[in-house]
Amino acid sequence: MKISLYAFLACVILVSCKTKKNGPEKNYVSIASIISGQVAAVDTSLYSIKRLDIIDSSRTDTAFIHREQFRTLARDFLELPDIADRKYRDGFREETRFDDMMNTVVITYLPINPSNSVIQREEVLISPNPAGDKIKSIIVDYLLNNRDSIVQKRMLWQVDRSFQVTTMKQIAGQAETIRTTKVVWNEPEENQ
Numbered sequence: 001m002k003i004s005l006y007a008f009l010a011c012v013i014l015v016s017c018k019t020k021k022n023g024p025e026k027n028y029v030s031i032a033s034i035i036s037g038q039v040a041a042v043d044t045s046l047y048s049i050k051r052l053d054i055i056d057s058s059r060t061d062t063a064f065i066h067r068e069q070f071r072t073l074a075r076d077f078l079e080l081p082d083i084a085d086r087k088y089r090d091g092f093r094e095e096t097r098f099d100d101m102m103n104t105v106v107i108t109y110l111p112i113n114p115s116n117s118v119i120q121r122e123e124v125l126i127s128p129n130p131a132g133d134k135i136k137s138i139i140v141d142y143l144l145n146n147r148d149s150i151v152q153k154r155m156l157w158q159v160d161r162s163f164q165v166t167t168m169k170q171i172a173g174q175a176e177t178i179r180t181t182k183v184v185w186n187e188p189e190e191n192q
Contacts, residue, residue, distance in 0.1 A: 026089050026090070026094070027084075028083055028084040028089050028092070028094060028109060029084060029107060029124045029135075030082055030084035030085075031077075031080065031082065031083070031084070031122060031124065031138055031140070032078070032080065032082035032084070032085075033082075033084075034135060034138065034157075034159070035074065035077045035078060035080075035138070035157060036078065038074075038157070038159065038160070039070065039071055039074050039078065041160075042067070042070050042185055043067060043070065043071070045067075045185070045186075047185040047186055048064055048185070049064065049065050049066075049067065049069075049070055049183060049184070049185045050062065050063070050064055050065070050183070050184045050185075051063050051064075051065045051069075051073065051181065051182070051183050051184075052180075052181070052182040052183075052184070053179065053180070053181050054179070054180040054181075054182075055177075055178075055179050055180075056177065056178050056179070057178065065183075070183070070185075073181065073183050074163065074183070076142075076153060076155060076165045077138075077140070077155060077157060077163065077165075080119065080140060080142070081118070081119060083109055083119065083122065091111055091112055091113065091116070091117060092109045092110060092111055092112065092117075092119075092122075093109070093110055093112055094107060094108070094109055095107070095108045095109075095110065096108075102125075103127065103128070104125050104126065104127055104128075104136065105125070105126040105127075105128055105133070106123055106124070106125055106126075107123065107124045107126065108121065108122070108123045109121070109122040109123075118142055118143060118144055119140065119141070119142060120141040120142065120143050121139070121140070121141040122138070122139070122140050122141075123137075123138070123139040123140075124137075124138055125137040125138075125139070134159075135159050136158070136159055137156065137157065137158055137159065138155075138156070138157040138159070139154075139155065139156055139157075140153070140154075140155040141153070141154060141155075142154075142155060148171060148172045149169065149170060149171045149172065150169070150170045151167065151168070151169050151170075152167070152168045152169075153165055153166065153167050153168075154166040154168075158187065160186055161184070161185070161186050161187040162182060162183060162184040162185065162186070162187045163182070163183055164180060164181070164182040164183075165180070165181050166178065166179070166180040167179050167180075167181075
């Protein structure tokens with residue numbers, strides 16, 4: 001009886017020491033889940049979807065696209081590593097602040113070691129409301145640095161409205177190219 005009591009107490013002490021050492025578990029906002037839900041909602045919606053391509057800020061092409069193409073255009077967001085996932089979250093730190101001017105809570109995720117991460121920054125902008133907070137926007141800065149090229153993406157997802165990806169590509173020995181793709185499905189005309 002005494003042996004089992006001592007064994008039980010030893011287990012409790014080991015577990016409590018391990019819990020204190022690791023600290024509280026991080027609970028990050030899963031951007032991947034939000035974007036997947038948005039894509040699924042557009043797949044079943046009746047919105048007309050418009051694509052705008054701006055190439056080197058000199059030329060703009062606009063076209064309406066089929067619903068089946070939406071997921072392909074959203075691929076840059078859908079293929080991002082989910083930093084809320086256990087295998088990524090220890091590589092990021094979270095900062096939260098309130099912006100009085102915009103009446104918005106801004107949650108920022110930054111990599112602990114930026115040179116080892118393609119995600120350089122993720123921000124989630126939340127509109128606080130007693131009836132329920134609402135995510136307004138998601139901003140992602142992405143950087144892929146290879147031996148012969150650098151690809152930087154500035155990505156913005158306006159929840160329930162639109163998304164935009166600006167890709168800056170620098171290949172060794174060539175001029176930098178900048179391309180912006182904006183996809184709109186539920187945005188007022190004056191914002192397009």
